[in-house]
Amino acid sequence: MNDLDKFIKDAVNGDVRAFEQIYKASASFVYNVAWSMLRNEHDAQEATQEVFMKVYKELKNFRFASSFKTWVYRITVNHVLNVRKSQSRYKNHEVMVEDENVIDHISDHKEQNKEDEQEMIMKMLDILDPQQKMCMVLRHLEGLSYQQVAEVTRMNLNTVRTHLKRSRELLIKKFPRKEVIEHEM
Numbered sequence: 001m002n003d004l005d006k007f008i009k010d011a012v013n014g015d016v017r018a019f020e021q022i023y024k025a026s027a028s029f030v031y032n033v034a035w036s037m038l039r040n041e042h043d044a045q046e047a048t049q050e051v052f053m054k055v056y057k058e059l060k061n062f063r064f065a066s067s068f069k070t071w072v073y074r075i076t077v078n079h080v081l082n083v084r085k086s087q088s089r090y091k092n093h094e095v096m097v098e099d100e101n102v103i104d105h106i107s108d109h110k111e112q113n114k115e116d117e118q119e120m121i122m123k124m125l126d127i128l129d130p131q132q133k134m135c136m137v138l139r140h141l142e143g144l145s146y147q148q149v150a151e152v153t154r155m156n157l158n159t160v161r162t163h164l165k166r167s168r169e170l171l172i173k174k175f176p177r178k179e180v181i182e183h184e185m
Helices: 003-012 016-038 041-061 068-126 130-141 146-153 157-174 177-182
Strands: none
Touching: 003 016, 003 041, 003 068, 016 041, 016 068, 041 068, 068 130, 130 146, 130 157, 146 157
């Protein structure tokens, strides 16, 4: 029986100093495995401590069927994989939060654009006389057909067309053509 086997048996029987010897003999190995998988010194140190807490709790279940090093290696790898999985979830959560922030920013930007667009439309409509304004609102903002606008306003179809044509001409004179077209006026 080698010294490590003796320390394991003594540690199982409650000898804290024997467990310290196990720790001293195995800690660098556990740390190196953890570091190679986590690539972060702090995380590797923390994982090493957590692995040895598990080893301490489970040492009574070690049956000497495999080498102690193999047994500790399995515990270490399983623990580190769980840590990585947990970190991955946390990072995914951060990404989700960042994505939500980006979506909020885009929504805010879209909302601002909508407000700017509505402001521009109001400026355009404000220069029209009331009948022209009514025809433009019904046709371009409400999406009614020429015939429907005529029915709603009780105007002749040709009168509606004339109001809409003159409205566009006036808007193009007062505003850049691009703005008028962009706002579908």
